Amino acid sequence: MGKYIPLHLITEILSKLPVKSLLKFRCVSKSWLSVIWSPQFIKAHLKDHASEDNQRLLILGNFGSFKHCSLKSLMYGEPSPRLITLDIPIPLADERSGRGASSTEHISWYGPVRIVGCCDGLICISVTRASQSDFILWNPSIRKYKKLPNLGLPSTASLNRVWGFGYDSFSDDYKAVILVKQCSINGEGLRVETRVYSRKSEAWRRIADFPSTPRYTSPSSGVLVNGKLHFLAHKKVRGRIIVSLDLATETYGEMEEPNHYESDVCVTLSEIEGILLYFINPFPGPFARGGDLWVMKEYGGSWTKVLTFQHEPSGPCCPKLLSVSAEGELLMRECVGIELYSSGEGKSFRLLKEIYNVLDAYCFTESLVLPSTHDSNCNDNMKPIKF
Amino acid sequence: MLYAIFGVQTFLQRDLELRNLSLFNRRKGFSYLFQKSLLFPFSISFFLSQGFIYLFLLSSRKSSSPAAIMSSSSPKMITLQSSDGETFEVEEAVAMESRTIKHMIEDDCANSSIPIPNVTSNTLTKVIEYCKKHVEAKSDEEGLKSFDAEFMKIDKDTLYDLLMASNYLDIKSLLDLGCQTVADKIKGKNPEEIRKEFGIKNDFTPEEEEEIRKESPWVFD
Numbered sequence: 381m382g383k384y385i386p387l388h389l390i391t392e393i394l395s396k397l398p399v400k401s402l403l404k405f406r407c408v409s410k411s412w413l414s415v416i417w418s419p420q421f422i423k424a425h426l427k428d429h430a431s432e433d434n435q436r437l438l439i440l441g442n443f444g445s446f447k448h449c450s451l452k453s454l455m456y457g458e459p460s461p462r463l464i465t466l467d468i469p470i471p472l473a474d475e476r477s478g479r480g481a482s483s484t485e486h487i488s489w490y491g492p493v494r495i496v497g498c499c500d501g502l503i504c505i506s507v508t509r510a511s512q513s514d515f516i517l518w519n520p521s522i523r524k525y526k527k528l529p530n531l532g533l534p535s536t537a538s539l540n541r542v543w544g545f546g547y548d549s550f551s552d553d554y555k556a557v558i559l560v561k562q563c564s565i566n567g568e569g570l571r572v573e574t575r576v577y578s579r580k581s582e583a584w585r586r587i588a589d590f591p592s593t594p595r596y597t598s599p600s601s602g603v604l605v606n607g608k609l610h611f612l613a614h615k616k617v618r619g620r621i622i623v624s625l626d627l628a629t630e631t632y633g634e635m636e637e638p639n640h641y642e643s644d645v646c647v648t649l650s651e652i653e654g655i656l657l658y659f660i661n662p663f664p665g666p667f668a669r670g671g672d673l674w675v676m677k678e679y680g681g682s683w684t685k686v687l688t689f690q691h692e693p694s695g696p697c698c699p700k701l702l703s704v705s706a707e708g709e710l711l712m713r714e715c716v717g718i719e720l721y722s723s724g725e726g727k728s729f730r731l732l733k734e735i736y737n738v739l740d741a742y743c744f745t746e747s748l749v750l751p752s753t754h755d756s757n758c759n760d761n762m763k764p765i766k767f
Numbered sequence: 768m769l770y771a772i773f774g775v776q777t778f779l780q781r782d783l784e785l786r787n788l789s790l791f792n793r794r795k796g797f798s799y800l801f802q803k804s805l806l807f808p809f810s811i812s813f814f815l816s817q818g819f820i821y822l823f824l825l826s827s828r829k830s831s832s833p834a835a836i837m838s839s840s841s842p843k844m845i846t847l848q849s850s851d852g853e854t855f856e857v858e859e860a861v862a863m864e865s866r867t868i869k870h871m872i873e874d875d876c877a878n879s880s881i882p883i884p885n886v887t888s889n890t891l892t893k894v895i896e897y898c899k900k901h902v903e904a905k906s907d908e909e910g911l912k913s914f915d916a917e918f919m920k921i922d923k924d925t926l927y928d929l930l931m932a933s934n935y936l937d938i939k940s941l942l943d944l945g946c947q948t949v950a951d952k953i954k955g956k957n958p959e960e961i962r963k964e965f966g967i968k969n970d971f972t973p974e975e976e977e978e979i980r981k982e983s984p985w986v987f988d
Contacts, residue, residue: 396950403986407979408958410970
């Protein structure tokens with residue numbers, strides 16, 4: 381016997397279900413279908429899944445290999461939780477010549493794949509082929525993607541992989557931001573332009589230029605905190621500064637670094653639970669000093685140093701802080717793998733031993749957010765998940 | 768209950784912020800950072816000071832807990848009447864867990880007894896049991912978690928009745944708990960089982976249903 385449960389209660393129940401179940405239940409009835417694809421439900425579902433339990437760790441390896449695993453089991457349980465491989469959606473070469481976009485085959489060759497940013501279950505990736513970069517908005521949980529229109533840059537422009545992706549709550553829109561370096565032919569000098577793609581308009585626009593004085597650090601992906609993307613930059617003389625791009629007003633601002641560090645350290649920005657973090661690691665060497673972790677508890681307020689530690693990066697690139705456990709352990713992405721640093725033991729442990737080359741890693745949650753507001757514009761990538 | 772672990776540097780030379788170094792104090796998904804001195808690794812005094820701070824915080828939390836109100840008079844009682852005529856006397860604080868009842872009390876409509884027409888006595892008993900526990904043990908997060916898990920070991924009819932009652936009475940935590948329990952029970956089912964479960968008629972034609980299934984074939988394996 382079925383008790384009659386009103387639809388609004390059904391909606392409450394549905395918003396607590398995982399994405400896979402929701403995709404199944406779309407065919408239960410017409411009212412269920414319209415609930416599950418409604419923008420309000422997608423937002424409510426996102427909110428209900430924002431807790432730590434549902435977070436996954438996304439790892440990008442060589443040759444565009446994407447894998448993910450549960451963040452919670454990684455940090456608190458097994459050192460090698462099950463990794464799920466994702467099939468990256470690569471548009472066919474034909475698409476570029478304009479000949480139709482709905483095929484689901486994948487070509488077997490492509491150049492460097494990088495993550496522009498990750499937000500609310502949507503991943504923005506860049507695929508470079510023959511020195512041309514394609515950008516794709518992808519939701520791996522529902523296996524839909526959308527190839528963004530070409531930037532249409534002149535030959536004098538170059539991309540340095542300084543970019544970002546985030547959600548603008550003011551206009552309820554997802555935006556991808558790319559910084560484009562323009563070398564002027566008649567010697568006017570260097571200009572850094574900002575191009576923004578918005579999911580609603582489905583087009584690129586040019587907005588305010590990156591401030592001319594600080595020199596951005598590349599490559600880097602903007603860290604989204606409080607509706608703004610944050611980039612690290614160097615001041616003209618010495619010192620670092622944080623440049624922020626407000627996604628709503630599309631204007632730039634600047635923030636001071638917490639403390640002046642000389643150039644023998646590598647600095648990365650991170651965001652955990654909506655808080656901006658400034659992560660300093662020493663370069664390995666005989667004079668290596670300890671590392672520091674600063675947080676900005678109240679956005680726009682002052683920095684607080686919360687941790688000082690002795691950890692040296694195990695690879696040549698800057699470690700990126702991914703998460704912090706309840707016991708104060710730091711989960712980091714090094715280019716040789718994922719490591720967990722325990723300040724209690726004073727050293728770090730390699731997790732996920734089968735992964736030895738990490739180009740990038742992000743925390744992400746599964747969601748129903750569509751790559752395009754018009755469902756017909758999304759392509760499906762349908763290969764089964766490989767285990 | 769929120770608990771914070773501090774590392775107190777007893778041999779500090781620099782002046783780092785001592786109070787409230789706990790970061791990310793949240794009810795769920797919490798993470799903490801504790802400070803470690805660069806010059807002096809773990810030492811016994813660190814452990815002792817850590818334990819002391821923990822106990823201090825624990826006691827200060829308890830004394831400032833709003834649940835332990837020092838009132839000389841006995842708590843005000845509210846009478847609730849279920850749909851089948853049974854009356855229940857509960858403390859005002861317990862009754863106020865329901866926002867519906869809370870508004871009634873605040874609007875001064877609760878003079879004699881409050882009728883709850885949509886809820887039977889069996890269900891109301893369970894609701895009161897839940898609210899009582901959540902008021903009494905407000906700060907004991909672990910205890911509440913295990914209580915909730917036990918509380919939800921009920922049959923389907925009771926569960927659905929509780930869901931409807933908590934929705935009518937506007938008790939968000941019970942509603943969330945009930946919905947999560949139902950969600951966990953149904954997430955592995957296929958669409959036909961779902962339709963049976965909730966008494967839903969399939970208003971798709973076989974072709975329409977096939978269209979939808981084709982969009983995401985991998986979830987049906």
